[in-house]
Amino acid sequence: xxxxxxxxxxxxxxxxxxxxxxxxxxxxxxxxxxxxxxICTIGQAFIELYKLWFSVEDASVLASGTMVLIAAxxxxxxxxxxxxxxxxxxxxxxxxxxxxxVVSPALEFRSEGYIxxxxxxxxxxxxxxxxxxVTISVIIALLTLLFGG
Amino acid sequence: METFWMFVKAFLIGGGICxxxxxxxxxxxxxxxKILVLFLIAGAVLEGFGLYSKLIEFAGAGASIxxxxxxxxxxxxxxxxxxxxxxxxxxxxxxxxxxxxISVAIxxxxxxxVLFRPRTKKK
Numbered sequence: 001x002x003x004x005x006x007x008x009x010x011x012x013x014x015x016x017x018x019x020x021x022x023x024x025x026x027x028x029x030x031x032x033x034x035x036x037x038x039i040c041t042i043g044q045a046f047i048e049l050y051k052l053w054f055s056v057e058d059a060s061v062l063a064s065g066t067m068v069l070i071a072a073x074x075x076x077x078x079x080x081x082x083x084x085x086x087x088x089x090x091x092x093x094x095x096x097x098x099x100x101x102v103v104s105p106a107l108e109f110r111s112e113g114y115i116x117x118x119x120x121x122x123x124x125x126x127x128x129x130x131x132x133x134v135t136i137s138v139i140i141a142l143l144t145l146l147f148g149g
Numbered sequence: 150m151e152t153f154w155m156f157v158k159a160f161l162i163g164g165g166i167c168x169x170x171x172x173x174x175x176x177x178x179x180x181x182x183k184i185l186v187l188f189l190i191a192g193a194v195l196e197g198f199g200l201y202s203k204l205i206e207f208a209g210a211g212a213s214i215x216x217x218x219x220x221x222x223x224x225x226x227x228x229x230x231x232x233x234x235x236x237x238x239x240x241x242x243x244x245x246x247x248x249x250x251i252s253v254a255i256x257x258x259x260x261x262x263v264l265f266r267p268r269t270k271k272k
Contacts, residue, residue, distance in 0.1 A: 025175045032171035033164040036215070040163025041156050043210030048152055060205070060213050061222075061246075065253045067214060072257035076265035089170030092181045093188055094163070094214045095250060101181065102254045106262040118262045125182040126254065129216070132186050133193060133223045134243055140197040141227035141239035 028088050035083065035090030043067050043094075064095050071096035075103040101125035155209050162204065162211030185216050192217025196224040222246045 007015070046066050050059035074080040080100045084091040091097055102122050109121035123130075170184055179187070192215075195201040201221035204212040212218055226246025230238030244251075 025172075028175060029168055029171050033168040036167025036170075037160035037164025037211075040211045040214045041160045043163075043214040044156050044159035047210050048155070060210070061249050063210060064214060064218070065249045068250055068253045069257050072254065072261050076261035078268035081268075089174055089184065090164075090167040092184055093167045093170045093216055095216060095219060096214075097181070098185060098216055098219065098250075099254050099257070101185065103258040103261050106258040107265060107267050110262045110267065114262075118259060122255065122258050122262075125185065126251075128182055129185050129189055129219075130251065133189050133220055133247075136190055136193045136220070137223035137227040137243035138239055140193065140224050141231040141242065142236065143197075144228050145231050145235065145239060 031086050032088045032090035035087035036094060037090075039067070039091070039094040039096055067094070067096050068099040071099035072103045075100045076107065080104075098126065098129060101129075158208045159211035159214075162208035163214060164211075166212070166215045166217065188215065188217045189220040192220030193224045194220075196221040197228075219247060219250065222250075 043063050046063035047056075047059045050062045054062065071080055074083075074096075080091065080096070081104070084097075084100070091100070102125070105121040105124045106118045109117040111117060112121070166188070170188060173179060173187070174184060192201050195204075195217070201212065201217065202225060205218065205221065213222075223243040223246060227239050227241075227243035230242030230245070232238070234241070
């Protein structure tokens, strides 16, 4: 059995600050730029590939789906979190980071079962994203209807 | 050659969006979930004014792969079907446009959880 210790909100924050690499902000920023850029470039490669068979819009959707799938597998293999350690926002903000945020807790909480473990914890981060996204999209769509935007 | 420049633009704009995120994280220490929601809403609001689609036209995956592109797709889908089907369309279009990404994430997440073992994080 692995050694575990209790994490509360407060001591977690100080723990993170303590463990946070003391490297300069510049280094973080350069890595975020490079990794984020590379992920988007790979996405662009998939768009170019799918454009051979589909319209640009469909190719773009399929490319995003492919990136989500790849990130899910990389998360399962433990690779994505290693990239995230130095890439910061570069691995969080692309859709692959969303995929990582879905798969990572699903994997971690499997021990709590497939219903309340995998099924519920999957939406720890994806839930807020989808809830906020859907709400704002409906509001904006209704506003454009009202004001004929 | 045009394809080559699309790759360059995807790299620069995609990297640039992530760089903005990293700068925000460096100064505010926001958690990943909050950063994701922040960029999603930013993309959604920009698309509300029709701006984010233009960025996607320009930079391709550089703008559509970041989570702000997800917010844009939600709003774009909702607005488009709202114009066709009114309130019903406004409720339907957003999620329909993003269904692929969400479904892939859910199914892949489930399968990965079944097939892979959680890893202890390396120190």
